[in-house]
Amino acid sequence: MQIAKALGADVYATASTGKQQLLKALGATPIDYHTTSPADYVDAHTQGKGFDIIYDTVGGSVLDASLGIIAHYGHILSCAAFGSHNLAPSSLRSATLSAIFVLHPQLSGEGRKHHGDILRQITALVEAGQIKPILDPLRFSLDTAMDAHNAVELGSMGKVVIDVIA
Secondary structure, three states, X not given: OHHHHHOOOOOEEEEOHHHHHHHHHOOOEEEEOOOOXXXXXXXXXXXXXXXXXXXXOOOHHHHHHHHHHEEEEEEEEEOOOOOOOOOHHHHOOOOEEEEOOOOXXXXXXXXXXXXXXXXXXXXXXXXXXXXXXXXXXEEEEHHHHHHHHHHHHOOOOOEEEEEOOO
């Protein structure tokens, strides 16, 4: 979200009520998905045209909804594109869907240079103060790593840190 904002995008983000203030503070327009249907927020924020780019980190029914709210010739990126999905809604919009396995370059070496280039660009944005890490206030140790996993599952507010003490 911060990268898109730093690159000049108008950013909209779905979140529960508890995360609305954080989204606003980061410059995004929050959309409460518990109280607003996808059709309603597409009408409200895009005049019914759909979003140009959607980044899906949840998959399942969220990815299914994304397939129906992408703009013509839009692009959906998902790091959770597992299971079976009906691609017809996005196909009728001439949209593209990219499934992203973020660890692939590290595990295979394929595309590693490209990802290094991306990380250098992000580093420049961090050094310019345009991106800052958002850390959940809770801290964990290796002994409580399962609690950290549970915190992520329950919707942590930022990145969860596990302190590793040698």
